[in-house]
Amino acid sequence: MSERWLPSVEDVKQFFFEVALLEVSDCYQLASMSKDRPGFIVFEHTRGDLRYQDSFAPALAPVVRKRFSGQTIIWYDETPVWVMNYDGVIQTDEPVAEFVREALASMYQKRSFPRPGEEEYVREPYVFFYNPPRPPLQHREDFQRLCNFHSVFRIKAPKGQATRTALYRRNYRSQWLLTEADSS
Numbered sequence: 001m002s003e004r005w006l007p008s009v010e011d012v013k014q015f016f017f018e019v020a021l022l023e024v025s026d027c028y029q030l031a032s033m034s035k036d037r038p039g040f041i042v043f044e045h046t047r048g049d050l051r052y053q054d055s056f057a058p059a060l061a062p063v064v065r066k067r068f069s070g071q072t073i074i075w076y077d078e079t080p081v082w083v084m085n086y087d088g089v090i091q092t093d094e095p096v097a098e099f100v101r102e103a104l105a106s107m108y109q110k111r112s113f114p115r116p117g118e119e120e121y122v123r124e125p126y127v128f129f130y131n132p133p134r135p136p137l138q139h140r141e142d143f144q145r146l147c148n149f150h151s152v153f154r155i156k157a158p159k160g161q162a163t164r165t166a167l168y169r170r171n172y173r174s175q176w177l178l179t180e181a182d183s184s
Contacts, residue, residue, distance in 0.1 A: 006178060007050065007076050014111065016074060016082070019045045019052040021108035024101045040070075051075040056086075066090040081178050088170035096126060096152050096168050103128035103152075126167070128152050 007015075023031075023043045034040040034055055042055045056070025069087040073080050090096065103121035107113070107130060121128040130150045152168040 007081065009176065012050070012074055012076075012082050015047065015050050015052065016072075017108050017111040019047075020054075020072075021105055023054060024104045024108065049077040051078075082174060082176055084172055084174035086170055086172035088168065090168050091165070092167040094167060099123060099126050100128065100152060100168055103150075122155070125155050126152050127155050 022045060031041045031043040034042045037055060040055045040057050042053060044054075045052045052072070052074050054070060054072040056068060058068055067087070067089050069085075071086070072084040074082040102123065106121050113130070120130065128150065129152075149169065149171040151166040151170075153166060
């Protein structure tokens with residue numbers, strides 16, 4: 001029986017950050033509408049035997065609380081090895097999407113997920129918190145099983161509005177699908 005090489009967690013993690021950075025930089029130019037999932041946008045990228053696919057239902061509703069949801073999957077040779085599900089809400093008519101892509105690109109360039117409250121990204125008038133430190137926080141920095149969230153707030157709220165109301169919030173969880181027996 002021949003040994004089959006499988007990617008390490010680090011291989012998949014680096015592939016994720018490389019492609020996620022490409023996605024947030026060029027998402028709208030490279031994404032397409034899903035043929036299998038009406039209403040979903042799909043971004044795909046392949047390098048060798050690794051394939052990345054992010055499919056999401058965008059926040060398009062003409063209301064202030066715009067919800068979105070999606071799933072990112074990484075395959076090795078047509079075997080899913082890592083899955084991340086995410087969901088969130090945009091609670092403003094302000095144009096925060098470009099700022100969110102900019103903040104995520106900053107995180108992806110560093111090729112790691114920050115620890116709770118460790119890092120923020122600021123560009124007036126917004127601040128992006130990675131894993132805001134609000135108990136009870138069940139943060140996991142392990143790429144194999146992430147459980148994180150991030151939010152965008154205004155640095156200074158308009159008169160009469162609360163300063164700590166999130167304009168954008170995204171929750172995400174991931175799962176490594178290979179077992180030690182798979183990779184040995």
